Amino acid sequence: LDAILVTHAHSDHTGGLPVVAEAFASTPIYMTPPTRSLVEILQRDALKLMSLPSDREADVPLYGERQVEAMLGQVRPVHHHESIELGDIRVTYLPASHILGASMVHLETPGGNVLFTGDYSVAGQRTVASLGRPELPVDLVITESTYGNRIHADRKLAEERLLHSVGQSLEQGGRVLIPAFAIGRAQEVLLILRDGLRRGRIPHVPIFVDGMVRSVCGAYPQHERYLEPALRRQMRTLGHPFFGDDVKAVRDLSERRQIVSGGACVIVSSSGMLSGGPSAFYASEFAGNERDAILITGYQDEESPGRALLDLASQQGPRTLTVAGRTVDVRCRFESYSLSGHADRMQMVGLLEAMNPRVVGLVHGDRDAKEALARSLGDRDVVLCDDGIQLERTFVTRTRRAVRPGADRGRAEELVGLEPDRALDAPELARAWFGRDVADERREGLVRELTALGLVALDDAGVLRARPSRPATPEQLAEERLRQQNPKGKVHEWCTRRRVKPPQLFESRSGGHDQAELVLVVDGQTLRGGPVLAASRKLAERLELAPEVVGGQLLGEPAVEPGVRVVDAADSERLRGSNFKGKLLELSMKHKTPRPTYESLTRPGAMRSRGLLRLHGGVRHLSSWYQATSGRDAEHAASEELL
Ligand SMILES: [Zn+2]
Ligand SMILES: [Zn+2]
CATH class of the missing domain: 3.60.15.10 (Ribonuclease Z/Hydroxyacylglutathione hydrolase-like)
Structure with missing residues (x-):
């Protein structure tokens, strides 16, 4: 090995x-x-x-x-x-x-x-x-x-739901246990709680950290470059990301005993499934008390006490839980929140x-x-894949660093492609061949070798062009072009970024041909492509998804509707520089009015937003709709109007 x-x-x-x-x-x-x-x-x-x-x-x-x-x-x-x-x-x-x-x-x-x-x-x-x-x-x-x-629920909503639930218990003087996996989840929960404190979403009560979570939290500040940039900035002004006046580590058993005999507080502790560690001890203390709450934040094993607790929700009659060696009548509130790291x-x-x-x-x-x-x-x-599986495939590799084009003509031909006279970009060609950016001389060496093989040539204007050695059928050319453009990938990536359900493909066969029709629903608006006929299902699907069919509407120029103000490139430059959203938020905090809210719509190729500002005495200001390539720019524009 x-x-x-x-x-x-x-x-x-x-x-x-x-x-x-x-x-x-x-x-x-x-x-x-x-x-x-x-x-x-x-x-x-x-x-x-x-x-x-x-x-x-x-x-x-x-x-x-x-x-x-x-x-x-x-x-x-x-x-x-x-x-x-x-x-x-x-x-x-x-x-x-x-x-x-x-x-x-x-x-x-x-x-x-x-x-x-x-x-x-x-x-x-x-x-x-x-x-x-x-x-x-x-x-x-x-x-x-x-x-x-x-499909995960919206992360922001899950976080707000968690804060709401924590606040509810604390206001009744209850104690809240949040069992969390020591690495990752517990730190997320602590940052959500601290943010909730700052925004006044939960009352000021002590937050305790117990179990392995403590030492794990201690390791984070040593690896600043691996942290989320906003957290890094926060660390510079507020100090330790997890501990402070509001959040304390539990040092020993006597402190633990003090906490369980004390008043309203929040405890974040491992293990995450109540199968051991201090969280099991706290759970056995809190489960019988109806003012207390146990809020689960992650996956629970079939055999774990955490799962047994959640299963009680659907159970009739007396509800008991065995945890930390004790069997308790469950009277506390318990809920589960999805804060997945997958x-x-x-x-x-x-x-x-x-x-x-x-x-x-x-x-x-x-x-x-x-x-x-x-x-x-x-x-x-x-x-x-199952354990021990062997996977074997034969194909021409996309990159093979050590091999020169002359030594692998098949791969060199694939690199240049089938389309005659296609304009080629030397750096891109080199990246595809070597798998990464290379020094100028290696790139020039590659072009020289391809020229010697007769696969590329400079035209009169000095543009590098493909000289494929074999003629290709129109279908082969279409397939190659689609492979290079990867329209399916682009559409799916777009959908992922905008949290839009991926397009649905409807296929059928007619007269020896495969037919595909694609339907994409964006904010209630239906985009239809095709139907497209092709010799194979795969090709039909790819043609259907080709940029000029659906991607063109999706990734190209957005449509403009009357009454919607469009933020162009120059505007967005200016908007980003001035941070109107931040200024508006600052102003509303200064005047103790509710935070401005934004409504957003996804449109083909664009995001659309408008803002709502509520002032004292029930006065409301609603901005126009703004459309921009990023939701942030649209919100800045709406904020500028409200300001
Ligand atoms: Zn993992
Ligand atoms: Zn894993």
């Missing part, structure tokens, strides 16, 4: 690392620096748990401190966007959002390019920035599929269509999730 590549710190990805590391004692283990910090905290906590006396035979420790130390000694840090060379494989770590330090791993190999996504999220969270599309060429994507059968089906499809790999392998999800995701990927080559 040449290397062990760790994507992120969660224990379902690193729990067994000391055992694996011992078996491959001379193998380097690669991970980002924050992942290393978190893995160390997690393993030290595991050692502590394993050293506790246990009467269960199955609890014989699998490893001890020696193995953990040795494993940490094998770790080689690698930052995001950094590459390591392993023989003729180049490994690049890329951000995966999800949690602090989480990575996707890109492998450039002589046999093709692989992206291993690990766990990832697409929308930004409070601790980590949103996912950028990996810009490297990919033949095979091995993707997680945890929520392949789910992409949902729509987001995964959007990402995969945009990357347009040849093969997709699905891992890290149950059967149901994998099947649902595979269905959403239509006629792509999708493999539902």
Whole structure:
């Protein structure tokens, strides 16, 4: 084994690392620096748990401190966007959002390019920035599929619902327990609570942090460059992102006892499923009290007390829960909130269509999730991977760094394409061939070789043009053009960004041809393309989605309706510079009026917004509709009018 590549710190990805590391004692283990910090905290906590006396035979420790130390000694840090060379494989770590330090791993190999996504999220969270599309060429994507059968509720709404529920209990003098996974979720919850305090959404009561969450929170400030930019800025003015006058760590057992005999407070503690740790203790104390609340924020295992608690909701008669070794009559309020750190089906499809790999392998999800995701990927080559599976495909690789065009004519021909006289862009050509940007001389060398092979030539105006050696049929040309433009990917990416349901495709066969018709509904407006006839289903679908059919309406010039003011490029430049939305918010805070609200509509190729400002004495100002390419610009324009 040449290397062990760790994507992120969660224990379902690193729990067994000391055992694996011992078996491959001379193998380097690669991970980002924050992942290393978190893995160390997690393993030290595991050692502590394993050293506790246990009467269960199955609890014989699998490893001890020696193995953990040795494993940490094998770790080689690698930052995001950094590459390591392993023989003729180049490994690049890329951000995966999800949690602090989480990575996707890109492998450039002589046999093709692989992206291993690990766990990832697409929308930004409070601790980590949103996912950028990996810009490297990919033949095979091995993707997680945890929520392949789910569409998440709006994150902002879930957060507001959580704050509302916390506020409700606190106002009645109750105590609120939020069990949360120590890495990632707990930090998100703390930032939501602190933000709620600042905005006056919840009353000022002490917030306590207990369990492994404490030490995990302590690791975040050491890895500033991995944090969400807004959080980084906040840290500079407000200090520690998680602890302060409002949020305190619980230091010992006596403090814990004080808290359970005290008044209204919020506790954020691991474990997230009430299966152990201080959260189980607090739950056993709070469950019997009707003023208290237990608010669940993540996935709950079938066997966990957290799941048993949630299942009580649909149960008649007396309700009891066994937690932390006690059986309690449940009288407290309990609810569940989705604050997922994983992409949902729509987001995964959007990402995969945009990357347009040849093969997709699905891992890290149950059967149901994998099947649902595979269905959403239509006629792509999708493999539902089980442990131990071997995947074999033969194709001309999109990049092969070491090979010169003369040594692989087939690939050189594919690079140049079938369309005669197509204008070529040398840097783009080089990027496709080498898989990344290269120095000028390598690029010029490539063009020279292609010229010598007779595949490209400069025309009289000095433009590099394709000189394909074989004539192509119109269908082959259409197929090639579509592959280059990837209209399906563009449409799906657009839908993902705007949170619009992906287009639905209606297919039929008539007279030996496949027919496709595509329907996309955007804010109640229906866009229809086709129907298009083609010799194959795949081609019909692609033609149907071609930019000039639907993408043209979608990604091209937006339609303008009367009464709607259009923000042009110059306007948006000016608007961004002046931050009218911020100014309006500041003004409303100064005058203690409600925050201005915005209504938004998605339009083909544009976002539309208008603002509502409520003043004292029931006076309301509603702005005109503004249309811009970004929702933010439209809101700035509406704010300017209200100001
Ligand atoms: Zn994870
Ligand atoms: Zn995972």
